[in-house]
Amino acid sequence: MYISKIHIKNYRSFDDVEIEFNEGVNVIIGHNNAGKSNLIKTLALFFDSDMKKQLEIDDFNKYILIDQLKLGAPKISIELTISESKNEDLMSDDLVTVSNWLVKLERPYEAKLTYEYYLNTKYNERYKERVKNLKNSEEIWKVIKEDFIRLYKYKIFCGKADNQISVDSESLQKFDFQYLNAVRDVERDMFTGKNTMLKSVFDFFMDYEVKSNTILSEEQRKEEIKSRRHQFLKDSSSILQKLQGRMIEGKKQILSYSNEIGASFDKSNPNFDGEISEIELYSALKLIVEYETGIKMPVSNNGLGYNNLIFMSLLLSKMQVNSDGEYLGSNAKVFPILAIEEPEAHLHPSMQFQFLRFLNKNIDDNRVRQAFITTHSTNITSVISLDQMICLYKNTINNRVAYPGKAFNDEDKDKKSKKYVQRFLDATKSDMLFADKVILVEGIAEQLLLSIFADYMGISLEENHVAVINVGGRYFEHFLKLFDNKNSNAIDRKVACITDRDPERKELSGGKYGKTYPFEYNIDSSKYEYKQNTYLDKYLKAADSNIRTFTQDEKFGKTFEYDLVLYNTGLKILLTDSISNKEELGNLMDCYNNGESIENLKLLLHKSDENERIISGIDDEKLDWSDNDKKKAIIASRYLNSVGKGENALELAYALKNNLDNKDTEEYYDFIVPEYIQEAIRWVCK
Secondary structure, eight states, X not given: OEEEEEEEEEETTEEEEEEEOOSEEEEEEOSTTSSHHHHHHHHHHHHOTXXXXXXXXXXXXXXXXXXXXXXXXXXXXXXEEEEOOTTOOTTSHHHHHHGGGEEEOSSSOEEEEEEEEEEOGGGHHXXXXXXXXXXXXXXXXXXXXXXXXXXXXXXXXXXSGGGOOBOOHHHHTTEEEEEEOSSOOHHHHSSBTTSHHHHHHHHHHTTHHHHTOTTSOHHHHHHHHHHHHHHHHHHHHHHHHHHHHHTHHHHHHHHHHHHHXXXXXXXXOOOOOOOOOHHHXXXXXXXXXXOTTSOEEEGGGSOHHHHHHHHXXXXXXXXXXXXXXXXXXXXXXXXXXXEEEOGGGTOOHHHHHHHXXXXXXXXXXXXXXXXXXXXOOHHHHTTSOGGGEEEEEEETTXXXXXXXXXXXXXXXXXXXXXXXXXXXXXXTGGGGGTOSEEEEESSHHHHHHHHHHHHHTTOOTTTTTEEEEEOSSSOHHHHHTTTOTTSTTSOOOOEEEEOOOOOEEEETTSOOOEEOOGGGTTSOTTTEEEEOOOTTGGGSSOTTSSEEEEOOOTTTOOOHHHHHHHHSTTOGGXXXXXXXXXXXXXXXXXXXXXXXXXXXXXXXXXXXXXXXHHHHHHHOTTOOOOHHHHHHHHHHHHHHHHOOSHHHHHHHHHHHHHHHHTTTSTTOOOOOOOHHHHHHHHHHHO
């Protein structure tokens, strides 16, 4: 069996949300305040015996409409579904444990538990009378807090909730729920045998080589352990005898006071005696770290992250103890559940990976039946499968849920996309799963520069929680499946795709398409066939979609680098150290800034086949462009042919940042963000 679903109504950040779970590991992702911790707490309400079941006024979802509040007292309802696992043995203890909770008998079976926190019906009329004339929700919540919350009670029902059958605590105790919250002090919770958890682990694993020896019969194992305990008591008795011997004279002095005070009036005398059991000696044990050199250090000298890993290993050991039927008999747990909040809070990225591998192994070994991990770590999401992810996010005021793995269907095209996303979802790209809004770009240059462009526009991408993701080419469609709001499993958030126009042509007589300049495009249809990037055209004007495409002008645009100069033709800070033909481009910009003729610009071009092509295209009599547009095109073309990608983008980012720092000074140069990029930034941040 496994916890397959939970339906939450009116609890904290959840208004009415149903969340599906996987067998094994469930990684609950989302940004801060997305409801991750609240989801874990709903599970704890059922299975954590230490969790307070009586809730408070602030545990309600406060966005219930006022009309609903006036109809009747608000209620919190959490319905948990437990389903049959794949390849489950129906003769196991699983089905026996939930047999009284079943709501579906045919396979795969289903069982339900329902937690309700509600006002007793006998007070409902009083409640409605009290709130009927109130004008706003805040007043009603104040009345509930002051006059009614003390009258609320909770129940956990099993089977169909309408039958109102209370669950028996014995069945609930078969679930071993171990919970590590985000704020934890593991050094306080472990490391010495005085700790209750460590004592139970010691007791279980004591003589483990005998207990786990399958060659011996059960009777032989019991006899061997009994013999060892007898020998231990014998050895410990000799120690106590030595202690008694050292206390002979001192004992006389101590006990002399009992005679003087009259404690021996009935011919009885106080004395000292005792024996040392194994359990009592556990308290003397403490966890240490022993290095290869032989040096021993207390574990408290470790870093907090390392100690968290040790603590988790001990916790899993305890879960193994709790589920061992031979050791605990009928008190053994049937279903171990591990819930961990934000493991990244104390773990280095490499330790996070080690932790996940360790956890998966324990799932495979059946030591943990189901695990729930909350995180906003991109390092964790980069190494888990899409199918293990459950994404919580906010849609207006309430929490919503998405399933990245289920956003892809079983069609071959979607399977290919899923594999692509899974493979390339590294720690950088994983940021798209946590951001409120996303901008997808083709390359490293756009990724490095977009945030600075937004700063020039007076907009902060960081404050708007926008992630800029480089998809490494024209591979948007693979990632867009994660966000298409027409898919109920996808994450419904704004996604802007910035892509290049990339005009191309090929000869009608044959051959392959090759890159072309905007001034060559559609000039000679008798000789060439032309095309532009129409890859994401369906998102260009999709007003009802959460996905929108932005690209260069159809007539004058070409690529990201080309448009930078098209909008900033004479701006020499664009000429970074890594750019080739820097001197030539500087002269061209000076010529343009001085208002010189096209002929003078052409004279500055170095002799090359590509420059001859530029001149030929600009001079074509079929080109109906203004002289200024032609000048811009010459310089933009030369810049595009001279610029590298990564190194230039880094240098350009530095130069533009320095320029922006000089704003309102004489050293500042006007920089214009290309129009299509401005549109993308404004739309996604709106």
